[in-house]
Amino acid sequence: MRLVITDLDGTLLDHDTYSFAEAQPALDLLSRLGVPVIFASSKTRAEILMWRRLMDNRHPFISENGGAVFYPPGYFPDGPEADIFGDPYPELVRALEEASEESGCPVTGFARMSVQDVARECGMTPAMARLARQRECDEPFLAHDQDRLDALLSAIASRGKRYTRGGRFHHITGKHDKAAAVRKLLERFRVVAPDVVAIGLGDGLNDAQFLNAVDIPILIRSASTEKLKAAVPRGSVTRETGPRGWREAILELFVQT
Numbered sequence: 001m002r003l004v005i006t007d008l009d010g011t012l013l014d015h016d017t018y019s020f021a022e023a024q025p026a027l028d029l030l031s032r033l034g035v036p037v038i039f040a041s042s043k044t045r046a047e048i049l050m051w052r053r054l055m056d057n058r059h060p061f062i063s064e065n066g067g068a069v070f071y072p073p074g075y076f077p078d079g080p081e082a083d084i085f086g087d088p089y090p091e092l093v094r095a096l097e098e099a100s101e102e103s104g105c106p107v108t109g110f111a112r113m114s115v116q117d118v119a120r121e122c123g124m125t126p127a128m129a130r131l132a133r134q135r136e137c138d139e140p141f142l143a144h145d146q147d148r149l150d151a152l153l154s155a156i157a158s159r160g161k162r163y164t165r166g167g168r169f170h171h172i173t174g175k176h177d178k179a180a181a182v183r184k185l186l187e188r189f190r191v192v193a194p195d196v197v198a199i200g201l202g203d204g205l206n207d208a209q210f211l212n213a214v215d216i217p218i219l220i221r222s223a224s225t226e227k228l229k230a231a232v233p234r235g236s237v238t239r240e241t242g243p244r245g246w247r248e249a250i251l252e253l254f255v256q257t
Contacts, residue, residue, distance in 0.1 A: 001193040004030060005062075005182055005210070006246070007202040008041040008051065009166070011220045014242045016123060020055065023243035026250035027055060033254065038062065038185065040178050040202075040210055042138060042166045045070060046131040065164055065173055065206060066181035067137030076188050083184050086137020087174030092161065093139055096172045099155035105148035109141035109172075122168060137176075140169035164206040171206070178210035186213075199253065201246060208232050216253070220245040 006012050013020050020027070030037055037055075039048050040062040048061050060071045067086030071079055093111045100107045110118060110133055119129035121142070143149050156163050162173045182198070189196045200207075200214035203222040208231035211217035217235040219228050225237055238245035 001189075001196045003036040003038060003189065003196060003198055004250070005038040005040050005185075005198055005200045005214060007204065007207050007220075008039055008043055008048075009168075010203040010222055010242060011201055011207075012039075012243055012246050013051075015222075018124070018128075020243050023246045023250075026247040026254075029254055030250065031056075035254070036060075040066070040182060040200075040207075042140070042171060042206065044132060044134045045136060046134040047128070050128075050131060060185060062178060062181045062185065064136060064138035065166075065171055066176045066178040066210070067173065069181050069185050071188075076192065079188060083181070084137075085174070085176035085180060085184075087161070089135045089137060089139065092137070092172050092174070095156065095159045095161050096139055096141060099152055099159060099161075099172075102155045103148055103151035104145070105152035106144040107141045107152070107170075108144070109139045110135055111139065137174060139172050140166065141172065143170055166204055166206050178207065179213040182210045182213045201249060202228075203242075203245075204228070205231065211235055218249045220249070 012023055036059045037057055038059055042065045045063045048063055058072055060069055062069050069083040071081055096109055115126050115129045118132055119126050143152060153163050156172055162175060164171045186198055198214040199216040200211045201218045201220055202211050203220040204224050205228055208228055211232045217232050219225055219235040219237045221238050221241045238248050240248050
């Protein structure tokens with residue numbers, strides 16, 4: 001059994017337009033073959049539920065950089081509705097504010113951004129921005145003094161929190177990441193399908209750990225490709241970017257094999 005675990009922004013979704021139209025032929029193929037497509041994203045549960053509806057996806061998904069894995073009812077026999085790994089959101093917001101004050105690096109997190117601010121920074125509609133602000137265990141933020149960024153990151157770490165970088169924002173999280181969530185998900189899949197082969201697709205440095213946790217890592221070409229390739233040496237790199245690269249990778253794997 002093969003399954004696909006994929007990032008969304010800059011991978012299955014276009015970085016600027018959020019369109020997945022270029023990937024639709026590959027999504028259709030996977031649907032015909034009965035291959036599960038698992039979203040693993042920095043997006044919130046509310047956002048991913050929207051994208052699942054739009055793509056008619058009925059599989060588990062990983063939200064907020066591995067903060068949680070959510071399962072459709074009855075997807076696994078006697079399985080839970082969710083595996084939660086993240087720290088509470090208010091705790092992260094407080095830790096970020098304290099780290100900012102200690103380091104002297106000004107930040108603006110989603111908690112202090114309006115719907116209009118998030119829409120503008122992300123190129124989203126207000127409706128999408130409202131979903132993006134429904135944070136549970138990951139706080140995206142902008143750092144406004146790059147010279148003090150290292151001090152900020154040290155202050156975050158001293159509070160027992162982690163830091164990662166996505167396509168647009170820095171993120172403060174608890175002691176979780178996409179890789180731990182992927183490993184838990186694969187553990188549940190292997191109970192019912194011991195021969196499962198996991199294919200991972202991502203474009204950013206926050207995808208590196210989960211890509212190293214899958215059997216077949218694929219790097220969607222982006223501005224981060226050189227650094228991502230260094231972090232995931234087993235990964236193959238697509239020629240195209242975004243959903244075109246996603247389609248390229250899936251068709252090469254599933255049409256030729």
